[in-house]
Amino acid sequence: MTNTRLIDNFNREHTNLRISVTDQCNFRCIYCMPEDMQFMEDDAIMTFDEIVHLARIFVDLGINKIRLTGGEPLVRRGVPELIKQLGEIKGLKDISLTTNGIGLITQAKDLYDAGLRRINVSLDTLDEAKFEQMTRRKVLSKVLEGLQEAQRCGFDPIKVNAVAMKGFTDDEIVDLAKFARDNAYQLRFIEFMPLDADDIWGRNMFIPGKEIINKIGAVYPLNPVSMNGDAKHDPAKLYQFEDGKGDVGFISSVTEPFCEQCNRIRLTADGQLRTCLFSITETDLLTPLRAGAPDETIGDLIIEAVKQKEPGHQINAVNFVKPKRNMSMIGG
Numbered sequence: 001m002t003n004t005r006l007i008d009n010f011n012r013e014h015t016n017l018r019i020s021v022t023d024q025c026n027f028r029c030i031y032c033m034p035e036d037m038q039f040m041e042d043d044a045i046m047t048f049d050e051i052v053h054l055a056r057i058f059v060d061l062g063i064n065k066i067r068l069t070g071g072e073p074l075v076r077r078g079v080p081e082l083i084k085q086l087g088e089i090k091g092l093k094d095i096s097l098t099t100n101g102i103g104l105i106t107q108a109k110d111l112y113d114a115g116l117r118r119i120n121v122s123l124d125t126l127d128e129a130k131f132e133q134m135t136r137r138k139v140l141s142k143v144l145e146g147l148q149e150a151q152r153c154g155f156d157p158i159k160v161n162a163v164a165m166k167g168f169t170d171d172e173i174v175d176l177a178k179f180a181r182d183n184a185y186q187l188r189f190i191e192f193m194p195l196d197a198d199d200i201w202g203r204n205m206f207i208p209g210k211e212i213i214n215k216i217g218a219v220y221p222l223n224p225v226s227m228n229g230d231a232k233h234d235p236a237k238l239y240q241f242e243d244g245k246g247d248v249g250f251i252s253s254v255t256e257p258f259c260e261q262c263n264r265i266r267l268t269a270d271g272q273l274r275t276c277l278f279s280i281t282e283t284d285l286l287t288p289l290r291a292g293a294p295d296e297t298i299g300d301l302i303i304e305a306v307k308q309k310e311p312g313h314q315i316n317a318v319n320f321v322k323p324k325r326n327m328s329m330i331g332g
């Protein structure tokens, strides 16, 4: 039992917050956003002071883990300073960051010096041409360089997030596993979710987590890891390589939803609280913050929004309604 006051009507306790620091990005991944993506106005985006202020309120209510994400968090200047400030919040036990990796070449050391230790780098393919097709940018070698730089600086663990897509990267699943094993990265496969701006999501592009497990297991035998304690809230089902060379995780949100164990909430770059990736409503925290509302009032808004959290996503329901915002606007 945690001390969180963020408990919903289904008795789920929330201790995990994802904060999007910007919706902007230097990539245009096809499963996320179009080439001509329209970004938010600058003054709609939370300042670092506002992020830290809201983070303090969340931590007072029981949040103990924060992940910074985006858009691409490292396109925003000063993220190491933000990490330093967040690190000073008493009660916050863990800060992590999800990035497309390219900014690590120049920023890994500053991030490490600011106190960050855990990062996730998204990398779907090791093939330059496919990388360009997936991200609409020809920069695979820079992402690989960013990963190496992060390792040199001492980041541990380094997780590699991959979205596998049928017709694109299904033939590279085992190569990615080999790459992660050889470099001591923890590989996590995320099932493609209907959160793309271009509406390309569909069963013809979708690869179920089970299929990926079978492909990897056929070459590198895998054993499931039992998930107890805090780990039971981890959306990734873990499998250990039988030969002891690390593990691989599968975030199978579509085929094996983990909503019953969910302990996450999200804050968008424009200060809207979302209780689920697939929420169709949001709670505005930035407007009351800017209007000078007391912390207690904002805290009550958060408590009430969490209480009303939806039981689970409806991706597999016939009447599924796609959220208006895509992954980069929500903060993946």
Ligand code: SAM
Residues within 6 Å of the ligand: 025, 031, 032, 069, 070, 071, 072, 073, 098, 099, 100, 120, 121, 122, 161, 162, 163, 190, 191, 192, 193, 194, 195, 196, 327, 328, 331, 332
């Ligand atoms: N720009 C950073 C990055 O790419 O890591 C952080 C933000 S990105 C939105 C966070 C994660 O969401 C990435 O791992 C990305 O692959 C994943 N993602 C984006 N769109 C997705 C979708 N439609 N389905 C599944 N994962 C998605």
Ligand code: SF4
Residues within 6 Å of the ligand: 025, 026, 027, 028, 029, 032, 033, 070, 071, 072, 100, 122, 327, 328
């Ligand atoms: Fe940018 Fe990340 Fe979306 Fe790719 S997945 S377009 S890197 S925000």
